[in-house]
Amino acid sequence: MSKYKAVIFDLDGTLLYTLEDLKNSANYALSKHGIDTCSLHEIQYRVGNGVQKLMERCIPGGLDNPEFETIFSDFKQHYKLHCNDNSGPYDGIPEVLQKLKEHGYKLAIVSNKFMDATKELAELYFKDTIDVAIGETKDIKKKPAPDTVIEAMRILGVVADECIYVGDSDVDINTAKNSGMPCISVAWGFRTRQEQIEAGGTIFAEKPSDIFDIVDNKD
Template identity: 85%
Template sequence: MSKYKAVIFDLDGTLLYTLEDLKNSVNFALEKNGFETCTLSQIQYRVGNGVQKLMERCVPDGLLNPAFEKAFSDFKEHYKIHCNDNSGPYEGIPELLKRLKESGYKLAIVSNKFMDATKELSELYFKDTIDVAIGETKDIRKKPAPDTVIEAMKILGVTAKDSIYVGDSDVDINTAKNSGMPCISVAWGFRTRKEQEEAGGTIFADTPTDVFDIVEEKR
């Protein structure tokens, strides 16, 4: 029998493919404010630390740019409307969550995406399986700080000893470490296995089925 009671997931790059919509909203804001737009590849390597940090990395000179706040506001307004134009679960993810739920695990999403979008996408795609979804707010430190994971565990009624984290980046590996739990690093997200290994990753899943087997301690 598995020692785990809860599985906590990252959202972007782990459960959902979201790069196209992020790119489109970033470029809408950049273009509107007279800045050069970004490629999909550039967006891929600038995500992971929340949308403000994403925009800091895309707007020339970041926070020092006088137009930053306007561009960031334009991004948020556009993304609220268009966060689901081209996004969706990775293949096998709905089935993974269903199997975990049916096996008795409590499931949560902890994301650096702002709270409204996190809750909206969770409700849209995973309302029957995800118990709690937490995104970025002003009141709590975002990942890799453990605060949002601790909040999720509190709501689920579990501890770090009986929880496991699933993500796709160095941010997720460090979040799990800071929260006192192991991290399953997935192969289909925004970072390569080499990058995950360099960040300290030790448990790897090539497919959603692998995630289930690791949680169940079958491998």
């Protein structure tokens, strides 16, 4: 019997490909205010710490820009309407979630994406498999702080020793470490394997089905 009872997933870059919609919403807000837009590659390396941090990295001057709050608001309004235009699960993800669910594992999403979008995407794509979806709010520290993971564990009724985390970045590796659980780093996300190794990653899934094999290992 596996020692794990629950699997906690990052969302963007782990379960869902979301870069195009993040880029489009960021560029909508930037261009509306006469600011140069960002390439997909630039967006890829600015995500991971929540959408406010993404926009801080895209807007000249960041939080010191007097228009920051207006531009950020425009981004959020656009993204709320268009967060699913080009997004979707990576191939093999729905199947591995279903298999984990069928084998009795509790499943959660913990994301730095704001709460409304996290819950909307979780409901749209994973309503039959994901038990809990938690995004960014003003009331709880975002990853890599352990607070959102702790909240997910509380709702699921599990402790850290019974959980394993799955993500695609240094933020996720540090989140798992801060939460007292191991991290499966995925090969298909927004950071390379080498970048994840340099961040301390030691367990790797080359394809989604590997997640089940790692979690369900009886050793």
